Amino acid sequence: xxxxxxxxxLVNSPRVFIxxxxxxxxxxxALKFAQQGYRVCIADINQQRGDEVxxxxxxxxxxxxxxxxxxxxxxALEDAKKxxxxxxxxxxxxxxxxxxxxxxxxxxxxSLAAWDEVLNINLMGVVRGCKVFAxxxxxxxSGYFINIASxxxxxxxxxxSAYNVSKAGVIALSETLAYELxxxxxxxxxxxxxxxxxxxxxxxxxxxxxxAAQAKAKAGLxxxxxxxxxxxxxxxxxxxxxxxxxxxxxxTHQHERRxxxxxxxxxxxxxxxxxxxxxxxxxx
Numbered sequence: 001x002x003x004x005x006x007x008x009x010l011v012n013s014p015r016v017f018i019x020x021x022x023x024x025x026x027x028x029x030a031l032k033f034a035q036q037g038y039r040v041c042i043a044d045i046n047q048q049r050g051d052e053v054x055x056x057x058x059x060x061x062x063x064x065x066x067x068x069x070x071x072x073x074x075x076a077l078e079d080a081k082k083x084x085x086x087x088x089x090x091x092x093x094x095x096x097x098x099x100x101x102x103x104x105x106x107x108x109x110x111s112l113a114a115w116d117e118v119l120n121i122n123l124m125g126v127v128r129g130c131k132v133f134a135x136x137x138x139x140x141x142s143g144y145f146i147n148i149a150s151x152x153x154x155x156x157x158x159x160x161s162a163y164n165v166s167k168a169g170v171i172a173l174s175e176t177l178a179y180e181l182x183x184x185x186x187x188x189x190x191x192x193x194x195x196x197x198x199x200x201x202x203x204x205x206x207x208x209x210x211x212a213a214q215a216k217a218k219a220g221l222x223x224x225x226x227x228x229x230x231x232x233x234x235x236x237x238x239x240x241x242x243x244x245x246x247x248x249x250x251x252t253h254q255h256e257r258r259x260x261x262x263x264x265x266x267x268x269x270x271x272x273x274x275x276x277x278x279x280x281x282x283x284x
Contacts, residue, residue, distance in 0.1 A: 013062060015091045017041045017084060019071050019129060020098030022049035025148065025193070028232035029095060032240050034060040039088065043069035043080055044098075071098045071125030077132040090136065093243065095146040096129040102163045115162045122166035130177060137186045144187045146239060147174045151194040151256040155263060158276070178248055189242040193235045194253040
């Protein structure tokens with residue numbers, strides 16, 4: 001079935017800002033909102049990919065633009081806010097999506113530098129985005145945050161401690177802000193997908209620094225992404241639906257949604273068996 005494309009309203013259509021919008025889930029989400037008649041600004045650090053996505057967005061007939069924005073820098077997000085105010089006089093939806101895979105490995109092998117890297121982007125990047133735009137949303141007396149976490153923040157597989165913690169932090173931050181910002185007419189959704197096909201493997205590393213170990217880590221991630229049965233477009237549709245329904249927590253993959261429910265009610269020993277079985281399937 002052909003997806004319905006909403007006729008654009010260049011002046012009054014809602015305004016969306018997406019970090020990490022030049023590839024993967026960010027790109028799919030940008031295209032989804034553009035298809036529905038929204039004005040979309042994508043922010044990224046890859047100009048070439050950004051220009052390619054921008055051309056696709058503009059083809060829908062809505063206003064769209066690209067910003068170079070590194071979420072590890074608070075001033076970059078402040079500058080993005082200024083440009084959104086200059087062009088659109090504000091923004092209605094901020095999607096904190098930018099993230100990296102980080103380093104895979106046991107806790108005793110994982111360096112503090114590896115922890116700093118993944119927390120600085122995956123968690124503090126979202127914190128910076130929320131801090132900058134919460135102020136604007138309060139001034140507007142309206143706004144909506146969509147924070148991209150992960151099922152890894154709910155179901156904590158071994159050898160992924162830094163990544164798991166970064167995503168669990170995004171979930172905790174989102175719940176906090178859902179309560180804190182409600183009196184200001186600001187909504188929050190947190191999206192927790194599992195594996196799906198993106199370019200995440202480009203940023204994955206291993207604590208074993210040999211080329212073979214790095215290749216094995218990437219291959220394991222590629223296997224999980226390629227066999228998930230869920231696409232970036234599926235997750236983007238879930239994001240759009242969450243916004244329309246004002247739904248707080250969205251676990252996009254059915255299998256992980258079931259695991260999360262099991263985790264809440266069953267002993268941890270049961271989850272340990274499941275996690276180790278999953279790990280053995282990937283690394284063998």
